[in-house]
Amino acid sequence: MQSQDKYRIALLSAYAIAIHSFENLLPTPIPWFRLGIANIITLATLVLYGFRSAMMVTLIRVILSSIFIGTFLGPGFIMSLFGGVSSTAAMGITFSLFPRLFGPVGLSLIGALFHNAAQLFIAYLLFVQQIKAVLIVAPLLILLGTITGVVNGFIGNILIKNIEDK
Amino acid sequence: MRLSGIRRGKKKLTDGMTLADRLLLAALVIISVSGLIFIKEAFPQGTDVRIEVNGKLAYKLPLNNNAIIAVKGIDGDTVVEIKNRKVRITESPCPNKICIHNGWIDRGAIACLPNRVTVFVDSSEGKENKAIDAITG
Incomplete structure (x- = not known):
């Protein structure tokens, strides 16, 4: 890894941590509902600098933000970690298999979907253990994730275009 | 940017x-x-209505069937209405009518203490909640 890449990952991680921590302060109508705006950074990193950089930014973001917020190794951290890793992995695999098929919006939607799916799975395994409760929440979670995913995808698209133009 | x-x-x-x-x-x-x-x-069969008089089970009805039943309490009939997966008490001989003012519920319970009638909304898992037909007296 070249020093320019390291510098880039550090800068992008710093942005992502700032957004993630800020987002955590925002009040939301539903307690577990998050906007996922930090995913914009992951998305832009993936499209511009590749899968490895995106995964690193995600891991740094989730671990460091949780230390700053104070949820490190707690249930929220586990959900956040698995959600972030599987969402980045899903976006990365899709992007490397079909680079031209999906744009940033589609990738963002895939990321949001896998983020939710992973969190539902972890919630089922660790906390709820009632498939019925998980199934009832799933459609609402996927719908909200789709809405935030589209918005994040548009913002990510603008960000990517602006960085590329430079 | x-x-x-x-x-x-x-x-x-x-x-x-x-x-x-x-x-x-x-x-x-x-x-x-x-x-x-x-x-x-x-999951409409997940919940049903259990009506107890004096702590004893009087009726057990599915929440998804509309029904109006008069439950015999110690002071008279308390009328329970089930409609659109919600339950309420429409008439009761009690003095305060607190149970009637409770309005529609779809979970929890309404109690008419003077008449000793309590309406519970249960969420029961499995096949135990087969509807028992209510016969009003």
């Missing part, structure tokens, strides 16, 4: 969307919205 750049990008917001993006978006919306509707339909 200057503001002017963002404004420039805003004019063609949907330009970055590929056909696959649009199809994926449509599919996700359709699946989740139909899921929201379907899930509610899938």
Whole structure:
């Protein structure tokens, strides 16, 4: 890894941590509902600098933000970690298999979907253990994730275009 | 990433969307919205109404069947109405009518203490909640 890449990952991680921590302060109508705006950074990193950089930014973001917020190794951290890793992995695999098929919006939607799916799975395994409760929440979670995913995808698209133009 | 750049990008917001993006978006919306509707339909038998008089089980009815029943309490009949998966007490011989003012519930319980009638809404798992037909006395 070249020093320019390291510098880039550090800068992008710093942005992502700032957004993630800020987002955590925002009040939301539903307690577990998050906007996922930090995913914009992951998305832009993936499209511009590749899968490895995106995964690193995600891991740094989730671990460091949780230390700053104070949820490190707690249930929220586990959900956040698995959600972030599987969402980045899903976006990365899709992007490397079909680079031209999906744009940033589609990738963002895939990321949001896998983020939710992973969190539902972890919630089922660790906390709820009632498939019925998980199934009832799933459609609402996927719908909200789709809405935030589209918005994040548009913002990510603008960000990517602006960085590329430079 | 200057503001002017963002404004420039805003004019063609949907330009970055590929056909696959649009199809994926449509599919996700359709699946989740139909899921929201379907899930509610899938678990209607999960809850039923249990009416107790003086602490003893008097009636057990499914919440998804509309019904009006008069329950014999110690002071007279308390009328319980089940409609659209909600329960309320419409008439009661008690002095305060607190139970009537409680209105519709779809979970928890309404108690008419003077008449010793309590209406519970249970969520029972499994096949135990087969409807017992109510026979009003």
